[in-house]
Amino acid sequence: MSRTVYVNGDYLPEEDAKISIFDRSFLMADGVYEVTSVLGGKLIDFDGHAKRLERSLNELEMQKPEAFDDLLEIHRELVRANDIVDGMIYLQVSRGSAGDRDFAYPDASVKPTLVLFTQSKPGMADSPMAKTGMKVISIEDARWGRRDIKTVQLLYPSMGKMMAKAAGCDDAWLVEDGFVTEGTSNNAYIVKGDTIITRQLSNDILHGITRAAVLRFAREAQMKVEERSFTIDEAQDADEAYITSASTFVMPVVELDGKAIGTGKPGTVAARLREIYLEESRKAAI
Template identity: 60%
Template sequence: MPRTVYLNGEYLPESEAKVSIFDRGFLFADAIYEVTAVVDGKLLDNDGHVARLARSCGELEMKNPLTAEELVHIQKELVRLNDVKEGGIYLQVTRGSSGDRDFAYPENTEPTVVLFSQSRAVVDSPKAKKGIKVISTPDIRWRRRDIKTTSLLAACMAKQAAIAAGCDDVWLIEDGYVTEGGSSNAYIITQDNVIVTRPLSNDILHGITRASLLKVAKQENLVIEERLFTIEEAYAAKEAFISSASTFVWPVVAIDDKPIGSGSPGPIAMQIRETYIEFALAQAV
């Protein structure tokens, strides 16, 4: 059965959903997005995604077209219509179409709103069990990475370089320090069992899963340091991992062909993953 998607107030078969060629999301990547994980047919960490969507709209002076209640209703309806047991709901909001191409923000345009579901295994993930290998590469993205825009070409290029090198993902480097993964937040665990991750700023995405993971880690009495760390420090780490809405936690077992720790998923990362899933499911809607 074809997927049912949501476009500007309508639920449609995916083959019938069309957007104007003059839409600013298509012409300028003048658009933002969110991805909410679905497990057992429920939305995980969704309040955070809804709040971040509103923040992104504000930072870009873009009209937020939906209330939180309206958005959650649409997400749940797509879960129901597509019988999504596990996977995610993708949401994209563009500034809309002004009828022609012009760099200046158009006045009085209505945003384009798109949502669709994706069914895939997120809990019983092979990469979570085996871990991932990453390469490091320069971070060439723009300087407002805290806004979750659809301008992802630099990330696509970096991830493709990783695939070409026989790896799974990238860690991005700026001024000698790790910023984040290709589409995730990055963490190391020192030899003294301290979890280190970069502090929030305009240089990284304010991860919703990251925020929940840090709460979980504190509840588990794990020590956390939010500070910059170098790729050399990552090479010497006891463990490393990434987090995102679509991965939860994936251990990093090698960086630039250098094994991290034993070269297999470490116990602390796996503990955090299991505890996070329990935590998120307990609050899922």
């Protein structure tokens, strides 16, 4: 059955959705995106995603789409129209199309392109991987320098996931100047003793919405948090490790570059934080 999607003010069957071949997201990767999770038919941390979207647009000097103030209503309508219980809503804003290919930005008379669609993921909160843990490899971080802006420039992260798949693993952690930046589509953490360690915010990593929530919950639970860079060796010597993202929530990492982390099984900190995050996020969902 066809999904209902949203394109520039219209709700359409997915097979009827079209944008211009001259759209700058297609030609220049000149666009930003957000992915909001849905649990029990409700949106998780919508306000955080909307604020980060606004920041990304501002950083790229990109206009807000006309429907920006209606995004919550649009998300809810897509959840309703597609009968989404558990899943995700993908939102993308591009600078639009000025009618021909040009490196220079079009002027303000060109309206941004706004696209949203849903993905149904039944039982996503009960992922079997939360019980077994992920295996990751390390690769060089060859992305552009503004990783804090959630752009659609995802070719290298996609290549990183394929490198991991070829190695029989689940994902890759990116390394720059000897230190882990983040995963291909997630923030990275290690636990040593009683301390959670994750890289500090900067232009080097995405300012994760799930990251912010999980660190807040960790501190509220009296867990010690240290925001600093860490190396692959330090990660391999950690007691446990995990990632966070809107689609995986809190997911344990049990192996890095073929070496078991801790016991080689999901640790208690990641398990507890996943439990807290899901419980609190469901309470606050809208």
